[in-house]
Amino acid sequence: MLLDQRRLPGDVSYLECHSAADVADAIRKLAVRGAPAIGIAAAYGYALAAARGDDLDEAAAVLLASRPTAVNLPWAIAEMRRGDQGPAALAARALALHEEEVERCRRMAGHAAGLLEPGTRALTHCNTGALATGGVGTALGAIREGFERGLVVHVLVDETRPLLQGARLTAWELERAEVPYSVVADSAAGSLMARGEVDAVLTGADRIAANGDAANKIGTYALAVLAGHHGIPFYVVAPSSTVDLAARSGADIPIEERDPGEVSERFHARNPAFDVTPAALATAIVTEEGVHRPPYQESLAGLGRAREEVAG
Numbered sequence: 001m002l003l004d005q006r007r008l009p010g011d012v013s014y015l016e017c018h019s020a021a022d023v024a025d026a027i028r029k030l031a032v033r034g035a036p037a038i039g040i041a042a043a044y045g046y047a048l049a050a051a052r053g054d055d056l057d058e059a060a061a062v063l064l065a066s067r068p069t070a071v072n073l074p075w076a077i078a079e080m081r082r083g084d085q086g087p088a089a090l091a092a093r094a095l096a097l098h099e100e101e102v103e104r105c106r107r108m109a110g111h112a113a114g115l116l117e118p119g120t121r122a123l124t125h126c127n128t129g130a131l132a133t134g135g136v137g138t139a140l141g142a143i144r145e146g147f148e149r150g151l152v153v154h155v156l157v158d159e160t161r162p163l164l165q166g167a168r169l170t171a172w173e174l175e176r177a178e179v180p181y182s183v184v185a186d187s188a189a190g191s192l193m194a195r196g197e198v199d200a201v202l203t204g205a206d207r208i209a210a211n212g213d214a215a216n217k218i219g220t221y222a223l224a225v226l227a228g229h230h231g232i233p234f235y236v237v238a239p240s241s242t243v244d245l246a247a248r249s250g251a252d253i254p255i256e257e258r259d260p261g262e263v264s265e266r267f268h269a270r271n272p273a274f275d276v277t278p279a280a281l282a283t284a285i286v287t288e289e290g291v292h293r294p295p296y297q298e299s300l301a302g303l304g305r306a307r308e309e310v311a312g
Ligand code: MRU
Pocket: 033, 034, 035, 036, 070, 125, 126, 127, 128, 129, 132, 133, 137, 138, 139, 165, 203, 204, 205, 206, 216, 217, 218, 273
């Protein structure tokens, strides 16, 4: 059962998935979205295929083909394909992977909140909260933690064209958490920064390369450039399951091109769903392991080792 994010904020309704193909379809159509949540859903989809006695190679292939950018998806499938492939073992592994992702959120939110000053007016993009992760969130988890510590006083929420993950999902989460927020048009960010109304920008990531280049929702790169121009810290908050040390730089990250109909139903359109923020524009990258500073090639390298050790 997946909370169908396409229907939020109007309806809180659930989608039943009966096969790995159903889960892949839910990922492709954004019923479930956000890098960690995509990985968790894929793990459950794989366990579901085992419970049904389906071919596990086919299940892995159909899930892996659903969306290309978030590395959490191939990471989760790789975790699931390690060891005992029996239905009970796989169900337990999917649950464990989910619980571990919740714990990673809790830890990274704590580390990132420690970077925020009292009185922070934070700006964020897309949705990086509970809906995107299963836990408290990545960037939005840090913002919520910062609010609970009395550091964050207001959140500017980019509406996030074309599918409005900010205006529909982040606003819904902040309203429920009673955190003061305002939705703004994506194109308002620059002038709000120029007027001194933004103290920090926090975003998530779908894949972080070994050199610190980070792919995230389209529009993130523009925000990072604007933050750099205005001398505002730009923090990328993501779990180690989003770090892909096999990608040397952003050039190795596949960028999803979605249906142009999501941008314009009438006119010719392009719809790149993600962009890459060069490492040089990130003030810090925060994972559950702590705050990573440039040079990221060195500060992220330990994560790969930690992941290998976890993988056994
Ligand atoms: O297309 P989406 O909605 O799946 O894109 C999600 C994002 O870009 C998030 O910022 C990213 O997955 C990090 S979520 C913790």
